[in-house]
Amino acid sequence: MSPDLSGPTKRPRDENFPVASLVLSREHRDAVLAFYAFARMADDIADAPDLAAAEKLARLDALEQALVSGDESIPQAARLHAVDRERRTGLTQARALLRAFRQDVVKTRYNDWAELLDYCRFSANPVGRFLLALHGERSSAHGPADALCTALQILNHLQDCGQDRDRMGRIYIPIRWMLAAGSETAFFDPSYAALRRDVLDAMLDRVDALIDQAQSLPAHLRNARLRAQSIATIALARRLSRRLRQADPVLERVQVSKADVGIAFLRGLRGTIRKPSSDDLRVTAAAVRRSGSSFRLGMQSLSPERRRAIHAVYAFCRAVDDIADGAAPASEKRTFLREWRRELDRLHRAPETPIGRELARASTLFKLPLDECHALLDGMETDSADRVRLADDYELGLYGRQVAGSVGALSIRIFGVPSAHGFALNLGRTLQLVNILRDVDEDAARERVYVPLSRLAQLGLRDAPAATLVADPRFARVCESLAEEARAGFAAADAALMRLDRRALKPAILMMENYRRVLDRLQARGWGLRQGRLRLSTADRLHLITRAMRPA
Known part of the structure; x- marks a missing residue:
């Protein structure tokens, strides 16, 4: 035949x-x-x-x-x-x-992310393995090459999702993920663009993590020409991922342009001239840059080595927070967080991600307590649930310790002030209270309420859908009490700073002042009539920039 x-x-x-x-x-x-x-x-x-x-x-x-x-x-x-x-x-x-x-x-459907990755193991990764074997490359290139091939395959699946469904009846977006938009039919409904966007972005978060893993591939390759092609391919993958974030592949054809190809080709040619070093630190720095966080101002005041370390910590925090806040199913989020636990466990043996390798470096240089990273993951598991409620003040304190105190405990060691541990924990809890107050409506849209149910019960409020709880006038009274606790937390931090090295703690001070201004604006606005997430004004930001430029 x-x-x-x-x-x-x-x-x-x-x-x-x-x-x-x-x-x-x-x-x-x-x-x-x-x-x-x-x-x-x-x-x-x-x-x-x-x-x-x-x-x-x-x-x-x-x-x-x-x-x-x-x-x-x-x-x-x-x-x-x-x-x-x-x-x-x-x-x-x-x-x-x-x-x-x-x-x-x-097979025309895939249940979850693991099934999709298993398919890519046969549909995409063998291509990279063939190229490596053809050029006589080392086995150390296998991991990043697999990551790149898988990323390319999933990008193609997203790019062609409407076409694949209409022409061949195949859908490579996992069933569980489409359910976040209601159903398969709803996911492809042109009028469900916002829900579809959330799912696509969550998948692209995972793809970008794979591209980050692939970023080290050129450094593993001895053949200059293959190295050049890998550089060009990685650049095009990043460009297509960005384009897919900006456009809807269900409604239009999304692809890289000729200009994108030309720029990638030139980058590849540069790779034939000199062998690149590892790009791990660029990956973590890019995560900080994309975040737009006000904490960046404080990071810039650090020495290069300390700044590199805090970038690693921040990139780790950003990665796991994006998992918890993304549109992936709760079961998938827990799986991705477990993968990070495994990465932490192999940190001082053979980490597999750029963030992991940078975190391992920072941990060695500054003796970071990695149990704090696990504590942060505990908090992210709380956030990953389909519905979040905190029963009482103990659970609120524990959650704040996990998601904010852990970051403070890691940061002060990088700043070189381990004696500020108590200051870091108090400030972390205070900043988290401000986060909770600032993000009330945004969290409610995700069915999250961080104000303890025990406090609401004291005012006669029983658990209900999040939107119902935050709209009740009594909810505003609890917000007022939390705001006063945050104000007291800032006062305690001010007192502690009298005994600590303010110059070394400048990044923390800048972050504290940023959040204090947010609290000022929230209290001035009031808790009853909220109109979206509060953002600092240009004047506020200029004030922080001025402070960042002055000695502490």
Whole structure:
């Protein structure tokens, strides 16, 4: 049975990402094109609209037999067979791809993220493994190459989500994730753009984490040309991810532009001139830069080594907070947080992420207590629930200790003032109270209420949907009492600073002043009539910038 179709639906130049660009040497490029031609043929069989599933499977079986035997009646199979015979790579990876193509024939939905990653292990990662083996690269490149291939595959799935559903009945967005928008039908409904946006962004958060893991790939590669192609591919992946955040792939075709490709190609060429060092510190610095946090002002006042360490801590906090606040199902969030616990456990052996490696470095230099990182993860697990309520003041105190005190305890060691531990815990709790007061309505939209139920009960308020609770006039009275506690917390921090090294604690002081101003504005506005999240004025920010430029 011949597996041939009328012709390939795509050519290498039609792909988002470089398949066998001119950057690669001629001998390697020919082998890559042979691999691509075989994979393209198999993909076209799996996607053929006029073939029944049984016929597709039979043709894929015949294609695999031709590959193994080198059957010259199927040139694509014979050509790759010859590559494998000469270069000792290609056949194993192509057979792994065939497993994915067979899966495409019979499986059209994926339950969760783990199932999707398992699919990518066969549909995408073998491509990277083939390129590495072809160039004689070391096994240390396998992890970042797998991360890059998986990221590229999921980006393509998101890019083509509407097309895949309409033309082939396939959806690679996990079922549990689509339920966050109500249902599969709701997810693809043009009028549900806001809910769909939340799900897409949560998936892109995971993709960006994979791209971050891939960022170290060029540093592992000895072949300058392959290194250049990897740099270009990573740049294009980041660009497509950003474009998918800015546009809706259900409503329009989202793709990289020719200018994007040109810029990526130039970056790759620079990679042939010099071997890049690890980009781990750039990943953590970028996380801080994207956040727009006022804490950045304080970070800039630190020495380079301390600033690098605090960037690592902040990037870790940002990563786990994004998990907790994202639109992924609660069960998935817990899984992602467990992955971070495993990363913490291997921190001083072999961390697998850029943030992990930078955190390990900071931990060694500044003797960071990593149990504080686990405490933060405990708090993030609380936030990851579909519904959050705190029973009493004890639970409020514990939550504040986990999500804010832990960050303070880590930070003061980087600042070089471990004696300020008590100050850090008190300030952390105080800042968290301000966060709770500032984000009342935003949290309620996520069905979160951090004001203890015991305090509400004292005013006759029983647990109810979050929107109902925060709209009740009695809720404002509890906010007033929490605001007074926060005010007292700032006063206690002021007193503690009289005995501490203010210069070393300048970043914490700037953060404290930022939050004190937020509390001032919240109290001036009042607790009954809230109109969205309060933001500091330009004058407030200029005041903080001026303070940041002065000695503490």
